[in-house]
Amino acid sequence: MDTDYSKPHNMCWGTLGTVRPFPNFHPDRDTMDLQVALQKKDTLTLVRILTNRCNAQRQVIVNTFEELTQKELSAGLKKALSGDLEQLMLELLMSPVEHDANRLQQSMVGLGTDEETLMEILCTKSGKKLQEIYSAYSQLYKKDLEKELKGETSGDFGKLVVALLNKQVMVGYVQRDTEVLCETLKAKKVDPGPWITILTTRTSEHLNKVFFGVEIESRQTVEEVVEKRFSGDLRLGLKVLVQCIKNSDQYLAKRLSSMKTSLVHGILVSHSEEDLLCIRAAFLKLTGTSLYTTLQKHFKGDHLQALLALCRSED
CATH class of the missing domain: 1.10.220.10 (Annexin)
Incomplete structure (x- = not known):
């Protein structure tokens, strides 16, 4: 075996992700190793290779595997694995x-x-x-x-969801946006229209200034305003949106703290090459315990090893 395969994966300075391109990448060799591992149901090798390659490299492996074996790697994983580990490995094969x-x-x-x-x-x-x-x-x-x-x-929740899907940043004026949102709060029933429009068409930097103005005027946090003045799914939607605008890392850390398997998979896979280091820092600040340690308390076996490989290290 190439000794590079067993070396720890080092994170690069200046990046916010935990998974980086493997420096000595040979897709043909990975394909052969994966093929043998699938036949032997060698989960350790499957986990080691797939969690130590960036997504772009995994896509090359998927194509190379099909070219050389005339079989789909995903089908092989489904036969060799089961349960949560199978699901996590299949998620890793998808493009972002x-x-x-x-x-x-x-x-x-x-x-x-x-x-x-x-x-x-x-x-x-x-x-x-x-x-x-x-x-x-x-x-x-x-x-x-x-x-x-x-x-x-x-x-209104449906309108919020569609507005987010089609969001485009538009120029706005902090004072004007602040006045519009504050004006809606004077009515007995808040008109959600301006909230949906402004919160889905401005930058986070702009909106945090608007939130500051709303909080001074209302003497409440924006979260408290949303909690008291809206209801149902719209209240949930606006609360999530406000939290993400203020600090998306903190919001995602809070989501991770539930340790629900589907959420842990979703966030770790989605953010491992983008900003998982920031989410890890927010998790430690929020819970007082590192994400790496918390994962060890809730998961086990090869599934745990795969999650730890994506998380990468202790904080």
């Missing part, structure tokens, strides 16, 4: 936009809709990225994402 599209689809299937997962993805992705997810969703499921979201939501 396919993974987000899959999470959106999963949040809408079956009885009831997982509104908070919908909001998590819509609130933490840029408008450009959401359009890529939109296209991936159409290719994967042969359905229009906007129509699907409209079918799963209703009322």
Whole structure:
């Protein structure tokens, strides 16, 4: 075995992700090793390779595996693995936009809709990225994402969801936006329209200045305003949106603290190459315990080793 395969994966200074491109990448060799590991059901090797390659490298492996073996790597994983580990490894094989599209689809299937997962993805992705997810969703499921979201939501919450999906940054004036939002609070029933429009068409930097003005005027935090003046799914949606605008890392850390398997998979896979270091720092500040240690308390076996490989290290 190449000794580089057993070396710890070092993070690069200046990046906010925990998973980086493997420096001595040989997709042909990875394919051969994976093929043997699948036959032997050697989960340790499967986990070691797939968690130590960045997503772009995994996509090359997927294509190389199919070219050399005439078989799909995902099908092999389904035969060799089971349960949570199987699900995590399959998620790692998806491209980032396919993974987000899959999470959106999963949040809408079956009885009831997982509104908070919908909001998590819509609130933490840029408008450009959401359009890529939109296209991936159409290719994967042969359905229009906007129509699907409209079918799963209703009322003002539905309007918020669609506005987020199609969000485009527009120029606004802090004083004017602050006055508009404060004016809505004077009515017995708050008009959600201005809140939806302003919160989905401004930058986070702009909105944090607006929130500061609203908080001075109302003598409440924006979260408290939303909690008291809105209701139902719209209240949930606006609360998530406000939290993400203020500090998305903190919001995602709070989501992770539940240690719900699907959330842990979703966030670690989605953010491992983007900003997981920031989320880890927020998790430590929020809970007093590192994410690395917390994972060890809630998961076990090869599944745990895969999660720890994505998390990468102790804080």
